[in-house]
Amino acid sequence: MKLPSVRLYNTFTRRKEELRPLQPGVVRIYSCGPTVYRYAHVGNLRTFMLPDLLRRSLDYLGYRTEQVMNITDVGHLTDDTFDRGEDKMLVAARLEKKSPEEIAAAYTAAFLDDVRLLNIRPADHYPRATAYIAEMIALVGRLLEMGHAYVVGGNVYYDITSFPAYGRLSRNTVEKLVAGYRGEPDPRKRHPGDFTLWKAAGEHRTQVWDSPWGPGFPGWHIECSAMSMSILGDRFDIHTGGADNVFPHHEAEIAQSEAIAGHRVVSLWMHGGLLMLSGTRMAKSAGNFFRVTELEEQGFDPLAFRYLALQAKYRSPLNFSTEGLAGADRAVRQLRERVAAWSGGDGSVDAAFDERFRAALADDLDLPAAMAMVAELARSDLAPGVKAATLQAWDTVLGLDLKRGAMERDLPPGAADLITQREKARAAKDFATADALRERLKKMGVRVADAPLKD
RNA sequence: GGCGACGUAGCCAAGUGGUAAGGCAGAGGUCUGCAAAACCUCCAUCCCCAGUUCGAUUCUGGGCGUCGCCUCCA
Incomplete structure (x- = not known):
């Protein structure tokens, strides 16, 4: 069976390109998922609809799909300059007086409920970041060996000047990133645009792992490199995410994954527009x-x-x-x-x-x-x-549940009686009473629709 | 300051070098005791100014405006 040609817009090339799955007929997709420290809102959910529509469309056209969506249950600093940032998972845990694990479990469950409400089909795999810490540490180690990263006081940074293609996806360049850098540069970084691969644990951390560089936790971007390559391998077809992930998240992910793989990892990058x-x-x-x-x-x-x-x-x-x-x-x-x-x-x-x-x-x-x-x-x-x-x-x-007929609901108490009375009034052509009864029913939340009177 | 996107009817939103999909709202009509539903019909010249062209909303240049990313963010 010949599969139809599918064209998709690739953020990387800024053009529509024909989808050519690495394995004919099977499309393998990695989707940036939620960070589970708060409830997802409809804007997040719109982004998660993108891979859902992609999969449903491909299925309809005869392809098979496999999708991985990560659940990030660690980290994400509010500000990673110096050590002043607070970790969102930990902030939530503190505010709600729960452990990070409890926070993650609760918001993961809420996320899955929300997804179900919107008829977003579940992914085939939902890897949790905390289950891939060892893989992340291994990747960071490899990047150090290869000269793409350096250690300063228990922190490991990615050296963006070591990766010539850095900036390709977002159309930034290393020079322009320097020129346009807004914040105050962290003096420990060689280049203001260098990003964190591994962060030394501060005072009040509770989510801490041992590493060759001391106790700490992973940087924001490394998790996706680790999980995507662990599950889908070092080449897969499509990576999806929100438009706000283009830079720096996906740019960093490319720098990490491709530096290690030595070749293109993702064939096609798709980004969903934001909800305003x-x-x-x-x-x-x-x-x-x-x-x-x-x-x-x-x-x-x-x-x-x-x-x-x-x-x-x-x-x-x-x-x-x-x-x-x-x-x-x-x-x-x-x-x-x-x-x-x-x-x-x-x-x-x-x-x-x-x-x-x-x-x-x-x-x-x-x-x-x-x-x-x-x-x-x-x-x-x-x-x-x-x-x-x-x-x-x-x-x-x-996915609009078009088959679902009009909702069947029980009538409020007394409504059935009023309807009967109204029918009698209509039959007697006492329309004033009939209309009054319709008003009363309307106030009860019952709408009455009449068929033409017979005779 | 750097990078990118966008500006289409009351609202939301597609689209194309040859006089603008669709949804909601609105107007008129058919139907109905009335109403609702349903059905039919109607409802924009595409931010502004130049240029290219036989012809631009669609291409180019310049304005004005809005938004996103550059810090965590779908």
Whole structure:
């Protein structure tokens, strides 16, 4: 079976490129996952939708996929200049009076719940950083041997001038990084842009490991090199992450992994656009964020957010607003009702529409075009059974639970009685009473829709 | 200061060198006791100024504006 050609935008080359899996038919993906010291917000989740849509699309087109998503349960300083930064895991642990392990476990569970709410399919592997400390130490050791790193007082730094391609991904250069460096340089670093591979443990650390350079903990970037190469090997097809990871995280990862491997490790880098809120980025640190569970509490279907995200190109920033979410919520519910109404009869997938749908997916995951096709199909004069069958097939990619019919819920106490009374009033053509009863039902949260009166 | 992205209808958001997908909202209509739903119809000339071109929203240059990264961040 010949697989269709798939073109994807590669951040590394800034072009759409044809996907050529190292192993024909199988696409192996590494995705930057969450740091589990806080709840994930919908902006984080949008980024995690990228590999989900990638996998669902590739599956639909006939490929097989294997995905690794790391769970970072260690480190991440608020500021790694000198030793003034605080470790986010430890801050959370202190504030919540729990151990780092408890914090990690709790937020990992919450993350998996959130992912489920958005119909993001789980990755095949969720390696935890703390389980790969030995691998990280080994990589740091190799980098030292190869002359890519140096030790200062228990800290190990990566020497970015030793890696000529440093800056390729983000289009920075070592010189420009010097010129544009904002912060106050750490005097222990040879170059202000050098980054930490291993950090000596400070006073109050509780997550500390022994290493050849003394007790400490790994730098932020080394974990992804260690986990990706340990599980997927030193060549794999796609690496995904948020746009904010391009620099420095992925730049550093390339410097680490490729210095050791001696060749390109990742064929294609994909980055998802950030979610904006009132003109500025939604971020944990800024505090302007929503959890998906909060949206749910406000009465929105979590998949309304998914619908919203599907309407925008994955690479573009997306402006989030309650208004926009409300529109998506309404749209997804209507679509489900229509699919329910069209179901039941016979019908198979419409080949012409499906071909266009596949072409959109293969063109750098053009889900906005796919969503426009959903509307076009719904409006078309194809048989209801064909529409239902086609949309249900597409939903394996869209993940909007289109098959889910109108929610069945119990009526509030007394509502059934009022409805009966109203029917009697309508039958007697006492419409004033009928309308009054409809108002009362509305206040109970029950909406009444009438069919035409018979005679 | 360095690197990058973007500026399309009330809101969100695609797209193309030849007069602009889609969703929500809005307007009119069909239907209905009324309403809702559904269905039909309508609703933009693409930040500004130059240039290239037979023709630019789409290409080039210059403005203005917004945003991201450069420190942890999806």
